[in-house]
Amino acid sequence: MKKDTIIIGTRSSKLALWQAEYVKGRLEEEYPGLKAELKLMTTKGDKILDAPLAKIGGKGLFTKELEAEMIDGGIDLAVHSLKDMPTEVPEGLVISAITRRLDPGDAMVSLRYRTFRELPRGAVVGTSSLRRRAQLLHVRPDLQIRDLRGNVNTRLRKLEEESFDAIILAVAGLRRLGFGDRITQILPQNMILPAVGQGALAIETRESDAELRRRIAFLNDEETVHCAAAERAFLARVEGGCQVPVGVYAAPDTAGSLCVEAVIASVDGMRLYRDRLSGPAGEAEHLGRTLADRLLDMGGLSILQEIGLLQNR
Structure with a gap:
């Protein structure tokens, strides 16, 4: 039996809301008469902002609460940044669609320097990612890498208010939120490789919900699916x-x-x-x-x- 209303679970950050609204809009456009509603939730990764991600625990920081709500029937699907998803999906759930990937790269944002090469010796660079930290220090061991947590808007504000010479953020997130003009430089991949699935969205559903999985299949991008796999x-x-x-x-x-x-x-x-x-x-x-x-x-x-x-x- 087809449902006339689909409940989409999402985190409440501006980027997560953009992603959920994007999927909501695509569904309502594809199926006139269908209504999609958003249910905002808070995850462990959203609550703990005073510790590095690596120390909190890496698996499911931004997904567990949404997945539990879906298993309980409170939401029908969840929209995630694919890079936030653990490689193991809980029993009974499945990634039913992966959207076409935007630019997977990492961007440097700086108020004073035009390129990564221009950063002075000992420059302070903000990122919460061990992946970014390690690769940047391999190229520039003189850098001071400081932890930077919070959503995209918060990190951009901290760049202005705190003593960062530059911060590193995902290109896709900046562009989705309309901050593409804040990008100082997209870092080359021969310097820094991205996170798994960076730039793509994952739509997670109950494995048993065959009708919903069929409905969202049009959002699946085969090329991105192979790359993500x-x-x-x-x-x-x-x-x-x-x-x-x-x-x-x-x-x-x-x-x-x-x-x-x-x-x-x-x-x-x-x-x-x-x-x-x-x-x-x-x-x-x-x-x-x-x-x-x-x-x-x-x-x-x-x-x-x-x-x-x-x-x-």
């Missing part, structure tokens, strides 16, 4: 339940094939292992796992073991 398979192979400094990006190579590039780095950036692998798009998960094994064998495993010991103290 490779990236998430890579992360699933290397993560040990904690935040780890890894970056990975998959993109179409030649017709029907993918190129996957990934990095594992120590938190201080002193050690960094990077490699790439190409193969059929239909074998995306295998490509991700194989590349992960390569990097672990190169030395990545010792880095992840050290990080796990530090975070378990």
Whole structure:
């Protein structure tokens, strides 16, 4: 039986609301007569803003509460930034659609400097991401990386109010919120690889809700799905339940094939292992796992073991 109203669960940050409103609008446009309502929720990651993400715990910080509400029947679907989703989805739930990816890159925003190269020695750079921290320090070990939490608007305000020379944010988030003009420089991928799924939205539903899954199938972008499968398979192979400094990006190579590039780095950036692998798009998960094994064998495993010991103290 078709429902006339769909309840969409979302976090209440401006970016999360933009994402949920986007899906709401697409659904109502596709199905005239359908009404989509938003249900705003707060997650653990939204509540704890005075500690680095890596110390709070890496899995499900921005998704667990939404998923619990969906399992209980309080919402019909949830819209997430794909990069926030753990590689394991709770039993009974499924990612039913992944939208076409926007720019997956990371942006530098600065009030004083035009490029990353212009940052002076000892410059203070804000980010809450171990992935960004490690890769930036590998290129510029002189930088002072300071933790920066909060939503996009909060981080931009802190750039102006606190002593940051620059902050690093996702390109997609800035553009979705209309802050594209604040981007000083999009950092090149040979310097910094993005987070898994960065730039794409994931729509999560109950696995049993076949009718809703059929309805949202039009939002699924096959190319992005293949890329995400490779990236998430890579992360699933290397993560040990904690935040780890890894970056990975998959993109179409030649017709029907993918190129996957990934990095594992120590938190201080002193050690960094990077490699790439190409193969059929239909074998995306295998490509991700194989590349992960390569990097672990190169030395990545010792880095992840050290990080796990530090975070378990």
